[in-house]
Amino acid sequence: MANAGFFLxxxxxxxTFGALDDDRVQRxxxxxxxxQRRLSQG
Structure with a gap:
């Protein structure tokens, strides 16, 4: 799967940022x- 590295x-x-600001990471x-969606559509 090509996106494995991306998700890693x-x-x-x-x-890295979990302790810092979980909200920011979610954004x-x-x-x-x-x-990712935009790239997969071409």
């Missing part, structure tokens, strides 16, 4: 998912 990166981001993930 999100997990690392979550671990990053939502933004990333929007981009």
């Amino acid at each position: 990166h999100i997990q690392k981001t979550r671990l 990053i993930e939502i933004h990333a998912m929007k981009w």
